[in-house]
Amino acid sequence: MIQLFDVLAHLNDRRIMISLPLVLARAAQAGISDILSAGVDPSTDLALPTSSFPRVHRAYGIHPSASHTGDFAALDQRLDEPGVVCMGEIGLDARENMPPLDVQIAVLETQLRIAKARDLPIIFHCVRAHGLLLESIRRAKIDVPCAVHGFSGSPEQAKLWMDVGCYLSFGGLVTRPAAIRCRRSAAYVPLAHMLLESDAPDHSPSGVGSSEPADILSIAHGVSELKNCPWSDVAEITHRNACTFLRLAECPFPS
Numbered sequence: 001m002i003q004l005f006d007v008l009a010h011l012n013d014r015r016i017m018i019s020l021p022l023v024l025a026r027a028a029q030a031g032i033s034d035i036l037s038a039g040v041d042p043s044t045d046l047a048l049p050t051s052s053f054p055r056v057h058r059a060y061g062i063h064p065s066a067s068h069t070g071d072f073a074a075l076d077q078r079l080d081e082p083g084v085v086c087m088g089e090i091g092l093d094a095r096e097n098m099p100p101l102d103v104q105i106a107v108l109e110t111q112l113r114i115a116k117a118r119d120l121p122i123i124f125h126c127v128r129a130h131g132l133l134l135e136s137i138r139r140a141k142i143d144v145p146c147a148v149h150g151f152s153g154s155p156e157q158a159k160l161w162m163d164v165g166c167y168l169s170f171g172g173l174v175t176r177p178a179a180i181r182c183r184r185s186a187a188y189v190p191l192a193h194m195l196l197e198s199d200a201p202d203h204s205p206s207g208v209g210s211s212e213p214a215d216i217l218s219i220a221h222g223v224s225e226l227k228n229c230p231w232s233d234v235a236e237i238t239h240r241n242a243c244t245f246l247r248l249a250e251c252p253f254p255s
């Protein structure tokens, strides 16, 4: 049976938590075997229950939108939880309603040092700040596996990330005909560099309602159409990539 990996969901978002058992049951039915659940603010993230199928792996980090609070003591505590395999979401977001970029960069660079010290893979959030984020990564001489989540940049930007060895994670946008730039990038990025994510509860494939891990199925089909390749290849290769990225031993598709 084909198994899919959702490398970024916010299972501890209140909108998901209220129906988490149903969300996980629908994910299992859709063939999702693994989910990476990422935090956004370690001082307020809700506690996650454990799940054996789909397996729920954990990531914690101070999201750029939470960088004004920057609670590193809370972050340290979260990263000690069992099941933590990754740091994230961390990164930069240059939109107007976000904290000032100098504050974001300071919080990001402290977290890059923590990820290095703990030898944790990193999943990045990056909006309109590709150059600045790549600069911080180079300055920090990052040697852990990295991925950019919710990639919607151009193929040229995708190449910059692949050049530093980063995976690019694609979500529901690839299934929307209007998301031309994102779809061009999904067609361009080789499967060997690609991951799939629901970003639940945001960014549903249809653009209406909320998303959930079960949506990975339609996202994998969307990618296979764009790349004109069997969807089982998309499922298997992105699953293997996720295991390599997160350094998980029990992968159903060992390389």
Ligand SMILES: [Zn+2]
Residues within 6 Å of the ligand: 089, 124, 125, 126, 149, 150
């Ligand atoms: Zn994000």
